[in-house]
Amino acid sequence: MISLVLLQRLVRGHRIRLLVGLAVVVVWSLLFPVIYRAFVDQLDGRPTPPGNFSTLSGTISVGFIHPISIALFGILSAGLTVGSISGERQRGTLELLLSRPIPRRTIMATMMLEGWIGATLTSTAYVLGTIIGAQIAGVTDELVVEQLPPLFAAGALFWGSFATFAIAASGSFDRTPPAMAITVGLIMANYIVEVLGSFWDVMEPYQFLSLFNHFSPEDILEKTADPAKALIFVTLTLLSAAWAFYKFPRRDLAAPN
């Protein structure tokens, strides 16, 4: 079901992006416990105002869904898969790959796995950065350590579902730009609905439509998250994978232009 030779080549092809991206995620995520500590120090014993930065969990949560994080996570998960099939098709290397005795579903599954590896590594890097940041800032005692594995799993699932959507889009088009537009469009539309709903009353009733609304790192860290919400991302993953495995093997792959 998976071609290890292909997986090795895919990861190798993206290794610079992965290494640099993961290093940036670690640095980015360690900033938030430090910011939290600086915020608390500035208050100097005064009552903490309401808001995300009033708790370490809230601050970490902001880091998880900050636009910069979304760009980073997106590049390292959906970004790996969105150009995998359509990119090979556009370069003309897909027919070389398909000339080997590998079923199309195996190619699809291997490329999908690479996206999940990216999402998992990114989530790991974020949690790792958070731990390092908490150590640097001296707020380790406020960190709910036992909730870090669920946070890691939720992050990996959230971005893994987008990676699966991206590979489904990639396998459906001959060129990367349409697949990229659809994937970025999905992420942006969800994010915009979430952001608008958070400060605009008119949009608030529709906030639940956003996938970001169902991914709350703060709730996970504070043990108030509803585990059933994970089903939303599992469903998105399954639907995308079903489409990808249905569509790609049936597609005609004409000669690249």
Place this chain on the structure above:
Amino acid sequence: MPNDSTYAIQTSALSKHYGRNGEIKALQTLNLEVRPGELFGFLGPNGAGKSTAIRTLLGFLHPTSGSANVLGLDVVRDSVAIRRRVGYLPSGFTVYDYMSGREFLDHMRALSGRPSLLRHRIMEALELSESILKRPVRDYSRGMRQKIGVVQAMETDPELLILDEPSEGLDPLMQRSLQELLLERVALGRTVFFSSHLISEVERICNRVAIVRGGQLVALESVESLVRFRRRRIEAIVARKPLRLTATVGISHLKVASEGKAGVRISCDAEAAAIPNFIKRLQSAGLRDLLVEAASLEEAFMSYYGNSTRNTVQMAPEIATPITRTRRAPAKRAATPRKVTMRPAARRLAAKRKTSR
């Protein structure tokens, strides 16, 4: 499941239509039979359907109707099994730029799951050194990349080689080396199916050739047969003007011109069957010099296209039905001279003709 393994490739009314209503007919009822151990040429202009046929055989495209078997396996149901036994070089071959030549070849071989049996032999023939393979592929010239493409297609010694424009980007010397490699493989019982726009190449090494146009097969013949039925170009110098030359059946484009003291120059196109009688008439008029050029495959090829109107392909009676003829030994074929008669004066005549063009 294995079907009819008598043929390396067999298509039956294979069609591929594109578009919402199937209005683009890339391939129309293609019937093709390629025998094992054959070096088969696939000719046609751009957009004729060559690549569509190849891509259908490899399972990249799904046939609209008809069927095709490769090595006795159905191209739709057994695509993976077919690819296990086939080597393929696509037209406009591209590579993963971040790899070295060696890494690329190792990767492609690993994906094929077969051992590399011929890499060194092919590298030697194509003058690819180990030091070249260590360099990143992005630094390679077009020709070097094509050589890498040939190696990846052939190195596992597949039963069937499907090559789409294999000589693309190769210099004439390397083209000849590649042709020798292909002949070598065929001599060992492998089958080679290749499309080319280099008619001379197909003519030199192929046993049989299929010509496609507008997605339809217009000829499927041995190269010899294809050429044999085409016209010959005759140039002659005779002492005096022969009588009733125009009445000779099978002669066309007759030109008679006085050359003064040298005699009368006659040029025409002749069908093979008309040549003996025509030469007799020339002899009766005091034949001084004679040049008979066998039609090249290119002329045969152009003849098919020249005779066809926009949507109708007129097929010569002898090739209207795909007939298979006795296969020639490729090496012998390569050595067959094209010119029937050539004397010094005739050479001068030919040179003069070229100059006047």
